[in-house]
Amino acid sequence: MKILVTGAKGFIGKNLVAELKNRKYDDILEYDKETDPSLLGNYCKEADFVFHLAGVNRPKEQSEFMEGNFGFTSTLLNTLKKYKNKCPVMMSSSTQAKLDNPYGKSKKAGEDLLFDYSRETGVKVLIYRFPNVFGKWCKPNYNSAVATFCYNIAHDLPITVNDPSVVMNLVYIDDVVNELVNALEGKENRNGDFCEVPIVHTITLGAIVDLIYSFKKSREERSIPDMSDAFTKKLYSTYLSYLPKDKFSYELKMNIDNRGSFTEFIKTLDRGQVSINILKPSITKGNHWHHTKNEKFLVVNGKGVIRFRKIDCDEVIEYFVSGDKLEVVDIPPGYTHNIENLDDTDMVTIMWASEPFDPEKPDTYYLEV
Structure with a gap:
């Protein structure tokens, strides 16, 4: 034809x-x-x-x-x-x-x-x-x-x-x-x-x-527009197509200490927050629990263990994780939890939380596993 x-x-x-x-x-x-x-x-x-x-x-x-x-x-x-x-x-x-x-x-x-x-x-x-x-x-x-x-x-x-x-x-x-x-x-x-x-x-x-100004600001806020709205989704794609060639990328704020780093990647109003956690060898992070907030952990590099304990029980549950076998671990509310790097290299974990972090209402309570 x-x-x-x-x-x-x-x-x-x-x-x-x-x-x-x-x-x-x-x-x-x-x-x-x-x-x-x-x-x-x-x-x-x-x-x-x-x-x-x-x-x-x-x-x-x-x-x-x-x-x-x-x-x-x-x-x-x-x-x-x-x-x-x-x-x-x-x-x-x-x-x-x-x-x-x-x-x-x-x-x-x-x-x-x-x-x-x-x-x-x-x-x-x-x-x-x-x-x-x-x-x-x-x-x-x-x-x-x-x-x-x-x-x-x-x-x-x-x-x-x-x-x-x-x-x-x-x-x-x-x-x-x-x-x-x-x-x-x-x-x-x-x-x-x-x-x-x-x-x-x-x-x-x-x-x-x-909307277009909000797209520009979303980089600073590390947010994503409402992709459930058809027009917003189409307009955002259109806006991105006009980015200057030297501005496709943007930096994220890495919160670095002797344990490694924690970096917020994406925040949404209704789909939670995605962050990147880098853990140094032999380091443990966490030891806290949530009432309602829930999370998903995905280790993409290195080897480690995620431990859980229901706050009113003594039993400790362990999930061994590795970047060699990608699997998601759900973090249920009511369980104090931590993650430890068992490897001799940095362990990289993608972490999703059901809501963006709110310092006024963190729903995070310290408790050793």
Whole structure:
């Protein structure tokens, strides 16, 4: 199957081409503004499906709206007619096609042209009026507020928010691409004459900005955003894609003493805290118990023993652990416990606690095992 993608180097086009290749659609005809125009004829002759994503949304002159969004669409359809190619055509439009502005008018003109083409030829057409699209590879400081905010905040640059109460409807690039692949396979999501991405997120501009700033601050707090919220998860992925190349990493505070070190790695509001414990040879840590807080220990390097004693009993339970055999040991409440390094090298343990440490309510009580 030969798939023609116009605007293949653009935001949606680049993501779509990458995913088509992931799904083993290997015969992709990529056409962009830098492509030799003479190739358009061959591509239109051979294509079994057309994704028409090329367009103009930030021109130097207003006349370029009509030239890019109507003119090239006309050229594309005329070329398909020339070669009597009746393959399906998908076109990227915008919700602004309903508005009375130069960009909206040019998009509406392109839509009308494609509907006329369908009536004339009987070709299946799929027109998507996309709202704001966000995700990786979108050009910042161009026509996307989300891309601009993510880029600028990640790069310590100022942003301008004229009205934080403005409500935005957004679709995520992976949801867009998934819908387009569905359309290719004849499973498009239709709503009347138009097609649409079924997953739309509605949120104010101010809330978006607050979230992005919280992502930046999360490094300092060693926290992770609420990944159970679909929009937050998608926006966080988008933000990370705009990190400067020299700022992918960040340091953690290691609490070091003669026993080794303890370092908080990740904190969450509802999924607890992950820390890294490094224990020197022959050293024992712990000897405390909890009412409600529970933990999981995973030794990933070295050898040791984890000991337990129910606080009202004398019996000591021992679990021998090693980085050679990864196993998780649960630390139940009501049991005082410790961990001892039995090796001659540092023992490294990943520790999960059911709640982030709160110095005001530590729920930690000293008691020798």
